[in-house]
Amino acid sequence: YKIDQDLKRSILINAGLSIAGFFVTLKLIPVASRYVIRRNLFGYDINKKGTPGGTLRVPESLGIVVGIVYLVLAIVFQYFNFTSDSNWLVEYNAALASICFMTLLGFVDDVLDIPWRVKLLLPSFAALPLLMAYAGHTTIIIPKPLIPYVGLEILDLGWIYKLYMGLLAVFCTNSINIHAGLNGLEVGQTVVIASAIMIHNIMQIGASTDPEQKQAHAFSIYLVQPLLATSLALLSFNWYPSSVFVGDTYTYFAGMTMAVVGILGHFSETLLIFFAPQVLNFLLSLPQVWSNKLSPPRPHQKGKNKAHNLELYWSRHLTCVIFFSAFWVRSMSTASPA
Amino acid sequence: YKIDQDLKRSILINAGLSIAGFFVTLKLIPVASRYVIRRNLFGYDINKKGTPGGTLRVPESLGIVVGIVYLVLAIVFQYFNFTSDSNWLVEYNAALASICFMTLLGFVDDVLDIPWRVKLLLPSFAALPLLMAYAGHTTIIIPKPLIPYVGLEILDLGWIYKLYMGLLAVFCTNSINIHAGLNGLEVGQTVVIASAIMIHNIMQIGASTDPEQKQAHAFSIYLVQPLLATSLALLSFNWYPSSVFVGDTYTYFAGMTMAVVGILGHFSETLLIFFAPQVLNFLLSLPQVWSNKLSPPRPHQKGKNKAHNLELYWSRHLTCVIFFSAFWVRSMSTASPA
Ligand SMILES: [Mg+2]
Ligand SMILES: [Mg+2]
Numbered sequence: 001y002k003i004d005q006d007l008k009r010s011i012l013i014n015a016g017l018s019i020a021g022f023f024v025t026l027k028l029i030p031v032a033s034r035y036v037i038r039r040n041l042f043g044y045d046i047n048k049k050g051t052p053g054g055t056l057r058v059p060e061s062l063g064i065v066v067g068i069v070y071l072v073l074a075i076v077f078q079y080f081n082f083t084s085d086s087n088w089l090v091e092y093n094a095a096l097a098s099i100c101f102m103t104l105l106g107f108v109d110d111v112l113d114i115p116w117r118v119k120l121l122l123p124s125f126a127a128l129p130l131l132m133a134y135a136g137h138t139t140i141i142i143p144k145p146l147i148p149y150v151g152l153e154i155l156d157l158g159w160i161y162k163l164y165m166g167l168l169a170v171f172c173t174n175s176i177n178i179h180a181g182l183n184g185l186e187v188g189q190t191v192v193i194a195s196a197i198m199i200h201n202i203m204q205i206g207a208s209t210d211p212e213q214k215q216a217h218a219f220s221i222y223l224v225q226p227l228l229a230t231s232l233a234l235l236s237f238n239w240y241p242s243s244v245f246v247g248d249t250y251t252y253f254a255g256m257t258m259a260v261v262g263i264l265g266h267f268s269e270t271l272l273i274f275f276a277p278q279v280l281n282f283l284l285s286l287p288q289v290w291s292n293k294l295s296p297p298r299p300h301q302k303g304k305n306k307a308h309n310l311e312l313y314w315s316r317h318l319t320c321v322i323f324f325s326a327f328w329v330r331s332m333s334t335a336s337p338a
Numbered sequence: 339y340k341i342d343q344d345l346k347r348s349i350l351i352n353a354g355l356s357i358a359g360f361f362v363t364l365k366l367i368p369v370a371s372r373y374v375i376r377r378n379l380f381g382y383d384i385n386k387k388g389t390p391g392g393t394l395r396v397p398e399s400l401g402i403v404v405g406i407v408y409l410v411l412a413i414v415f416q417y418f419n420f421t422s423d424s425n426w427l428v429e430y431n432a433a434l435a436s437i438c439f440m441t442l443l444g445f446v447d448d449v450l451d452i453p454w455r456v457k458l459l460l461p462s463f464a465a466l467p468l469l470m471a472y473a474g475h476t477t478i479i480i481p482k483p484l485i486p487y488v489g490l491e492i493l494d495l496g497w498i499y500k501l502y503m504g505l506l507a508v509f510c511t512n513s514i515n516i517h518a519g520l521n522g523l524e525v526g527q528t529v530v531i532a533s534a535i536m537i538h539n540i541m542q543i544g545a546s547t548d549p550e551q552k553q554a555h556a557f558s559i560y561l562v563q564p565l566l567a568t569s570l571a572l573l574s575f576n577w578y579p580s581s582v583f584v585g586d587t588y589t590y591f592a593g594m595t596m597a598v599v600g601i602l603g604h605f606s607e608t609l610l611i612f613f614a615p616q617v618l619n620f621l622l623s624l625p626q627v628w629s630n631k632l633s634p635p636r637p638h639q640k641g642k643n644k645a646h647n648l649e650l651y652w653s654r655h656l657t658c659v660i661f662f663s664a665f666w667v668r669s670m671s672t673a674s675p676a
Binding site: 032035036038039040041064067068070072075076079086087089090093094096099100101103104105107108111112113114122125126128129132133182 | 373374377379410414424427428432435438439441442443445448449451452463464466467486
């Protein structure tokens with residue numbers, strides 16, 4: 001079991017790095033808060049409105065600390081993976097590029113408030129390196145009763161499957177972002193989903209006999225472990241009553257990372273199940289979206305309510321469309337057990 | 339000449355994308371300027387001090403537009419390279435990750451003014467994915483008279499060569515940054531060096547018979563062409579009298595991109611020759627550094643002169659050290675004709 005030993009060693013080193021990342025993030029957030037406040041990146045907590053806490057300036061965009069610590073951890077880890085081959089490195093670097101580009105876009109959005117049109121366009125580009133590097137299957141298994149009609153048992157969707165993965169990345173990013181403004185919810189749901197992914201990966205590595213599948217799940221652990229660790233550090237500050245806000249930087253970063261983890265771990269179908277509450281949230285908010293009666297805009301972004309309403313409207317609308325397209329592609333088959 | 343045809347096709351597509359990038363950048367800069375000014379990211383032009391132009395608020399950090407347009411172009415181009423293999427993709431994605439991380443750091447620096455300690459540390463991490471993916475030679479040719487002493491004709495430096503390349507990346511980034519504050523100079527020198535790189539690449543592709551070397555130079559063209567195009571668009575705004583400033587975002591981004599191009603094109607020695615004026619500038623500023631009589635800090639960053647002086651001092655100091663280490667490694671051999 002040479003390869004298993006190597007896998008275990010890589011995972012343990014990754015865990016060590018993640019724990020170090022947890023403490024670094026914990027230490028850096030108060031420092032970064034001062035810098036952020038000095039630059040007028042702050043918000044007010046609507047959950048404390050009317051109380052003295054409601055007039056307190058809460059530092060915003062602290063997701064940038066998590067993003068940078070995460071990227072440094074991920075870069076350093078490259079040097080410790082003992083089962084690396086060229087193919088592994090392509091996917092890993094693509095993951096780094098995608099996550100980094102998304103973090104950059106999130107921070108630019110926090111600082112400059114880019115218009116929603118751009119916001120919908122640019123994240124799609126961020127997912128492209130990932131899809132180019134993707135070396136997994138692009139096939140779905142046709143359900144038994146449909147086989148006579150399709151004439152095939154396994155259908156290779158090719159670029160349509162890649163399109164589905166791209167839409168998944170945009171969906172994950174937006175679904176985390178929707179809950180922005182409620183203390184701890186963006187980070188909280190990330191921690192929950194990341195934990196679910198971790199457990200799924202460990203179980204699959206234990207259960208699987210296919211070394212390639214083990215590799216894919218180990219790959220996914222390497223990327224999700226630091227996310228979990230750094231997010232936990234952020235959560236300790238963002239928990240009610242929040243002493244920091246996480247910003248679009250965090251929601252973009254975390255959403256993209258989880259999409260990357262699901263795609264390159266070859267279990268994007270299972271990932272959608274982990275995102276079930278977000279999916280449900282979209283379904284529930286559908287009537288609201290159609291009648292255009294929107295919930296109040298995010299509290300800590302004052303002075304642009306109207307623009308924000310529109311933005312929220314469109315991001316919900318479009319994410320629904322994306323979700324249903326993704327669902328449609330999936331519904332062409334039963335999900336293969338991931 | 340099948341491979342040559344493919345190369346030519348890839349280069350032409352890249353040129354087309356670059357031209358499109360030029361116009362997009364040209365169109366986006368005025369739009370982004372409004373967003374940047376709204377966020378209080380601006381500076382005053384010291385070159386117009388005393389005149390009415392000296393009190394005008396000039397938008398800062400417009401390098402972010404160039405950076406994002408460049409990254410989108412580079413990502414899109416992935417899909418058009420016809421001579422791609424897995425190895426190519428590793429290096430290309432590593433380049434994307436490095437450049438993107440550096441752009442992120444530059445923008446964070448512009449917005450939050452991160453302390454110089456962090457500024458020296460983080461860019462080193464940005465170069466790591468590059469060194470990991472580097473598939474070229476790590477050997478130097480020992481000069482004839484020294485062969486009897488060393489006992490080898492070709493010496494494989496291994497990780498020392500990689501260290502040299504890492505230092506080169508930090509050097510390139512800082513040497514572009516030193517000239518910040520003089521209208522058009524950051525962008526101007528980038529355009530000059532990028533043009534030199536382009537010409538060098540084209541000449542080498544014409545002269546070389548080794549297909550692998552042709553590939554490496556083509557690779558370098560793919561990355562330097564969009565840099566040249568987007569920088570030219572920025573220069574048209576940054577030329578005296580500047581209507582925009584480029585920010586650390588641009589200097590970090592451009593320096594890193596040129597380092598990446600030199601390293602992955604396997605002509606880092608030639609790159610140092612193109613950077614000769616910057617090298618000279620360091621040498622000339624040496625006495626100034628030692629006596630700590632520094633030139634005035636960058637004009638459009640007021641209110642933190644002292645911190646900035648220190649920062650400038652250290653960045654000059656360290657870059658000198660870096661330069662000399664790099665020089666030392668190189669001086670162990672005559673440069674192989676790149
Ligand atoms: Mg926003
Ligand atoms: Mg600065």
